[in-house]
Amino acid sequence: MLSLILLIIGLFFFTSGALGIWRLPDPLSRLHAGGLGDTLGLGCLLLALILHQQDLGLTVKFFFLGLMVIIINPVITHLVASLEYKDINGGKGGAS
Amino acid sequence: MFLTVVNLGIWILLILTGVVLVRAFKGPAMTDRLLAVNMITTNLVALFLLLALQEGNWVYLDVALVFVLAACVATIAIVKFFQEGSLL
Numbered sequence: 001m002l003s004l005i006l007l008i009i010g011l012f013f014f015t016s017g018a019l020g021i022w023r024l025p026d027p028l029s030r031l032h033a034g035g036l037g038d039t040l041g042l043g044c045l046l047l048a049l050i051l052h053q054q055d056l057g058l059t060v061k062f063f064f065l066g067l068m069v070i071i072i073n074p075v076i077t078h079l080v081a082s083l084e085y086k087d088i089n090g091g092k093g094g095a096s
Numbered sequence: 097m098f099l100t101v102v103n104l105g106i107w108i109l110l111i112l113t114g115v116v117l118v119r120a121f122k123g124p125a126m127t128d129r130l131l132a133v134n135m136i137t138t139n140l141v142a143l144f145l146l147l148a149l150q151e152g153n154w155v156y157l158d159v160a161l162v163f164v165l166a167a168c169v170a171t172i173a174i175v176k177f178f179q180e181g182s183l184l
Binding site for chain 1: 097098102105108109116119124125127128130131134135142145146161168171179
């Protein structure tokens with residue numbers, strides 16, 4: 001039952017992220033919607049699959065997949081945001 | 097009940113991938129396209145997971161693991177190319 005609730009929450013976050021990246025007017029606000037909704041949605045979905053399967057080997061794989069996504073996705077969002085910030089400010093600022 | 101929601105979620109994720117692909121096609125700035133492609137990657141990883149659960153074949157999980165790493169390297173290479181002008 002908890003896994004079903006977590007799966008529905010994950011699908012809701014995926015939907016909100018995709019609608020945000022489709023409808024928001026500003027590039028930086030689009031970046032906010034796309035970077036946040038995606039990571040949380042995949043985290044909830046992985047937790048739902050762990051609770052539904054109850055298997056140790058699969059749980060280790062799900063854990064490492066979630067760890068990689070939680071590390072990689074904010075890093076990519078930060079890099080794209082610094083690129084956009086540099087573009088707005090005319091070649092100054094932003095992390096290298 | 098769970099498998100019904102999984103089957104519904106596969107269709108939802110396919111529709112959302114199409115929606116994000118519209119933004120990747122017509123995004124005005126380059127960063128919009130980059131972020132849209134990154135989001136398509138995460139949507140496809142979730143799609144692989146739900147497909148693995150529906151078909152009972154967990155080979156798709158290894159596909160998802162490799163897909164995340166390859167997409168990460170590709171996106172970081174594109175950002176580095178646009179920031180510094182060259183890849184090396």
